[in-house]
Amino acid sequence: xxxxxxxxxxxxxxxxxxxxxxxxxxxxxxxxxxxxxxxxxxxxxxxxxxxxxxxxxxxxxxxxxxxxxxxxxxxxxxxxxxxxxxxxxxxxxxxxxxxxxxxxxxxxxxxxxxxxxxxxxxxxxxxxxxxxxxxxxxxxxxxxxxxxxxxxxxxxxxxxxxxxxxxxxxxxxxxxxxxxxxxxxxxxxxxxxxxxxxxxxxxxxxxxxxxxxxxxxxxxxxxxxxxxxxxxxxxxxxxxxxxxxxxxxxxxxxxxxxxxxxxxxxxxxxxxxxxxxxxxxxxxxxxxxxxxxxxxxxxxxxxxxxxxxxxxxxxxxxxxxxxxxxxxxxxxxxxxxxxxxxxxxxxxxxxxxxxxxxxxxxxxxxxxxxxxxxxxxxxxxxxxxxxxxxxxxxxxxxxxxxxxxxxxxxxxxxxxxxxxxxxxxxxxxxxxxxxxxxxxxxxxx
Numbered sequence: 001x002x003x004x005x006x007x008x009x010x011x012x013x014x015x016x017x018x019x020x021x022x023x024x025x026x027x028x029x030x031x032x033x034x035x036x037x038x039x040x041x042x043x044x045x046x047x048x049x050x051x052x053x054x055x056x057x058x059x060x061x062x063x064x065x066x067x068x069x070x071x072x073x074x075x076x077x078x079x080x081x082x083x084x085x086x087x088x089x090x091x092x093x094x095x096x097x098x099x100x101x102x103x104x105x106x107x108x109x110x111x112x113x114x115x116x117x118x119x120x121x122x123x124x125x126x127x128x129x130x131x132x133x134x135x136x137x138x139x140x141x142x143x144x145x146x147x148x149x150x151x152x153x154x155x156x157x158x159x160x161x162x163x164x165x166x167x168x169x170x171x172x173x174x175x176x177x178x179x180x181x182x183x184x185x186x187x188x189x190x191x192x193x194x195x196x197x198x199x200x201x202x203x204x205x206x207x208x209x210x211x212x213x214x215x216x217x218x219x220x221x222x223x224x225x226x227x228x229x230x231x232x233x234x235x236x237x238x239x240x241x242x243x244x245x246x247x248x249x250x251x252x253x254x255x256x257x258x259x260x261x262x263x264x265x266x267x268x269x270x271x272x273x274x275x276x277x278x279x280x281x282x283x284x285x286x287x288x289x290x291x292x293x294x295x296x297x298x299x300x301x302x303x304x305x306x307x308x309x310x311x312x313x314x315x316x317x318x319x320x321x322x323x324x325x326x327x328x329x330x331x332x333x334x335x336x337x338x339x340x341x342x343x344x345x346x347x348x349x350x351x352x353x354x355x356x357x358x359x360x361x362x363x364x365x366x367x368x369x370x371x372x373x374x375x376x377x378x379x380x381x382x383x384x385x386x387x388x389x390x391x392x393x394x395x396x397x398x399x400x401x402x403x404x405x406x407x408x409x410x411x412x413x414x415x416x417x418x419x420x421x422x423x424x425x426x427x428x429x430x431x432x433x434x435x436x437x438x439x440x441x442x443x444x445x
Contacts, residue, residue, distance in 0.1 A: 068232025116299035131282035152431035294319030
């Protein structure tokens with residue numbers, strides 16, 4: 001019996017914060033290749049400050065988010081809630097003590113004392129702990145999944161912001177060229193060397209580009225705000241910047257033939273749902289036992305009549321399930337288990353669809369970006385070069401030259417957008433291979 005009490009004392013200790021978070025940290029680092037930092041860690045704050053002091057690349061952005069994003073930190077706190085249930089499952093309820101004092105008409109008195117400890121909770125410690133531990137396993141899987149998803153969201157927000165900056169720089173360059181061309185045309189018009197139509201076209205192009213610049217500036221502001229929110233940065237942070245350009249699209253498309261198998265094996269939602277189903281099954285076993293024996297206790301009973309000695313003997317307390325046969329808890333546990341199993345089946349179906357869509361999106365955006373970079377953009381540049389030669393030889397009009405320049409700028413913007421969509425699709429494929437999900441998102445206008 002002494003060994004039993006020692007075991008109870010050991011298993012009922014509340015795990016430390018490090019014991020809860022270290023397994024999540026190790027698993028997240030295995031999947032992401034980047035350690036997670038916990039809120040309040042002075043080393044993490046110093047590392048974040050050092051990263052913010054130079055232009056952020058993708059890896060630095062993810063590291064900052066894993067250290068600063070408060071929503072992720074909130075998910076980690078759910079581990080403490082789940083761990084408290086494990087502790088509660090291994091603690092015996094307090095013993096019941098009944099004291100009766102009776103006094104007769106002749107002045108005689110009688111005292112009865114009964115102390116009973118619930119034994120059924122002791123017998124079912126393993127079952128209750130199994131349910132709580134499974135819930136803790138599910139919470140850990142959910143925490144790792146939130147970490148993986150945050151990394152994917154940061155990657156997409158990073159690509160959006162860098163692409164927006166590139167687009168703004170290109171449009172500003174086009175506006176500068178259009179403004180210079182319009183000014184030159186105005187001087188030529190005042191000298192009578194060009195028509196009203198040519199002047200109107202130049203001024204129209206300049207003013208439309210002003211609108212494009214305003215839109216591009218707003219996109220930069222919007223994408224910066226979204227990226228800052230995911231990084232967990234506030235307005236009080238020192239000024240920060242990102243790298244100026246998206247990485248070039250590789251020469252060969254990534255190999256994603258094995259993505260469905262990898263994503264299925266690594267999926268964290270499925271892991272959490274399996275743990276939740278196990279927890280429901282364990283709760284059903286607890287309720288089934290209590291359906292036949294609602295309570296079982298043992299202890300000591302003592303009685304003493306006035307003037308007499310104390311009489312001591314064993315006390316047994318057994319509940320009789322006349323009305324309550326745990327119908328509610330059993331039905332709930334069964335429903336929770338079925339829900340988890342069906343959620344797991346739905347997750348597998350959705351995951352297969354996400355893999356197919358993501359693989360197609362990566363392939364399509366890859367070929368689009370390569371076509372724009374390798375074929376369309378050189379052709380547009382060649383058209384512009386030839387148009388300049390013809391314009392200098394007075395075989396092309398200023399309007400034709402204007403159109404050639406505008407077309408080149410438009411292709412440049414299309415290439416930036418295709419690169420952004422390609423790298424975002426790659427980030428979604430990476431999230432799937434890490435055990436996350438490829439969340440649907442609307443592309444920037």
